[in-house]
Amino acid sequence: MTDKTEGGDVRLSGISKHYGTFTAVHPLDLTVPQGSFFALLGASGCGKTTTLRMIAGLEEPSTGTVHLGDREVTHLPPYKRPVNTVFQSYALFPHLSIFENIAFGLRRRGIKSVKKQVDEMLELVQLGQFAQRKPHQLSGGQQQRVAVARALINHPQVLLLDEPLGALDLKLRRQMQLELKRIQTEVGITFVHVTHDQEEAMTMADTVAVMNGGRVEQLGAPAELYENPRTTFVANFLGTSNLIEASVESAGSEVVVSASGTTLRLPAARCSTTPRAGGKLLVGVRPEKVSLVPAEEEQAVAAGRNRITGRIAASSFIGVSTQFVVDSPVCPELEVYVQNIERDARLVPGAEVVLHWNPEHTFGLDADQDIDAGIETVEESA
Numbered sequence: 105m106t107d108k109t110e111g112g113d114v115r116l117s118g119i120s121k122h123y124g125t126f127t128a129v130h131p132l133d134l135t136v137p138q139g140s141f142f143a144l145l146g147a148s149g150c151g152k153t154t155t156l157r158m159i160a161g162l163e164e165p166s167t168g169t170v171h172l173g174d175r176e177v178t179h180l181p182p183y184k185r186p187v188n189t190v191f192q193s194y195a196l197f198p199h200l201s202i203f204e205n206i207a208f209g210l211r212r213r214g215i216k217s218v219k220k221q222v223d224e225m226l227e228l229v230q231l232g233q234f235a236q237r238k239p240h241q242l243s244g245g246q247q248q249r250v251a252v253a254r255a256l257i258n259h260p261q262v263l264l265l266d267e268p269l270g271a272l273d274l275k276l277r278r279q280m281q282l283e284l285k286r287i288q289t290e291v292g293i294t295f296v297h298v299t300h301d302q303e304e305a306m307t308m309a310d311t312v313a314v315m316n317g318g319r320v321e322q323l324g325a326p327a328e329l330y331e332n333p334r335t336t337f338v339a340n341f342l343g344t345s346n347l348i349e350a351s352v353e354s355a356g357s358e359v360v361v362s363a364s365g366t367t368l369r370l371p372a373a374r375c376s377t378t379p380r381a382g383g384k385l386l387v388g389v390r391p392e393k394v395s396l397v398p399a400e401e402e403q404a405v406a407a408g409r410n411r412i413t414g415r416i417a418a419s420s421f422i423g424v425s426t427q428f429v430v431d432s433p434v435c436p437e438l439e440v441y442v443q444n445i446e447r448d449a450r451l452v453p454g455a456e457v458v459l460h461w462n463p464e465h466t467f468g469l470d471a472d473q474d475i476d477a478g479i480e481t482v483e484e485s486a
């Protein structure tokens with residue numbers, strides 16, 4: 105049987121995909137651990153679907169191999185691979201009941217007594233009372249759950265999901281994320297989930313691979329990617345980062361940098377590049393790590409904190425927090441999120457302020473890359 109110490113339910117080695125002279129996926133090595141919820145995250149066109157289709161056998165890789173468990177499947181047709189795919193369009197059979205839609209895979213294999221298994225699946229996706237309805241009598245989220253049940257009844261080794269929640273409105277999407285996560289935990293099957301929604305990937309996945317231009321830019325647990333982005337693309341695509349161009353003054357275990365006359369500090373251990381005195385560094389801090397006080401209260405800020413003075417350019421109250429944009433000679437448009445506990449009436453546009461944060465909460469990136477990579481422009485829907 106499968107040697108699990110070999111590691112990985114899905115193992116991609118050097119797989120790539122060219123369409124003519126265009127490279128949709130650059131040679132890629134990826135191991136998806138058995139039983140994990142794995143997300144491929146990236147903007148539209150970055151190669152997620154192509155990667156998924158190579159796992160499913162719907163696309164022939166230009167180079168490389170695909171293993172499922174210890175079995176090489178690179179040249180097997182889709183129907184011979186122990187995988188099922190759920191797409192954004194549910195593609196349910198409109199004339200069949202929910203029960204028969206779910207039973208379909210079993211019936212096709214000539215299995216006569218399907219009731220027990222179908223009932224189990226109906227229960228898993230919590231649609232027992234809808235068994236005799238037709239697809240058009242269900243909501244979008246319910247139909248998508250039928251699509252998941254229809255795939256899982258085949259007991260695939262791996263379930264592939266390509267933007268399965270893309271057609272749902274935001275609230276339903278959030279509900280279905282939790283629901284899919286519960287189902288995955290319950291059945292323990294490996295899920296490979298493709299999405300362009302960073303919040304969705306972080307909510308659901310154990311491991312996220314961030315893709316950019318046909319390459320995996322960084323891979324890790326959601327919190328690890330968020331706290332320690334290694335590139336500007338990941339720093340900007342996953343949440344929001346304030347990135348400040350700075351010159352390195354000294355580089356020991358603590359790195360001291362200067363930006364427009366302001367001194368900032370950060371641990372060398374949090375730099376994805378080796379900072380050198382005299383060189384450049386992009387210094388990053390997340391908006392929720394930063395505190396904001398009126399300039400006249402600067403002396404109340406504890407010693408040893410990184411601090412930047414600036415002026416509030418804009419603020420928006422969004423209930424749980426207020427989001428401020430602060431302009432400073434050090435960096436234009438610094439973003440700060442202040443939790444809505446007690447609101448300071450002095451923090452309004454035009455006010456002089458001091459931003460301050462723990463140097464430990466600062467990360468450092470190679471300055472030799474596009475500082476705006478991964479910032480979403482007007483989004484085309486995927």
Ligand SMILES: Nc1ncnc2c1ncn2[C@@H]1O[C@H](COP(=O)(O)OP(=O)(O)O)[C@@H](O)[C@H]1O
Nearest residue numbers: 123126128146147148149150151152153154155
């Ligand atoms: N059959 C094809 N022929 C030519 N180009 C393709 C084909 N399929 C996908 N592409 C291109 O490959 C790139 C990656 O596509 P895709 O994997 O669908 O991206 P994603 O799923 O991340 O949005 C895109 O630029 C797309 O236009």
Ligand SMILES: [Mg+2]
Nearest residue numbers: 152153154266
């Ligand atoms: Mg796609």
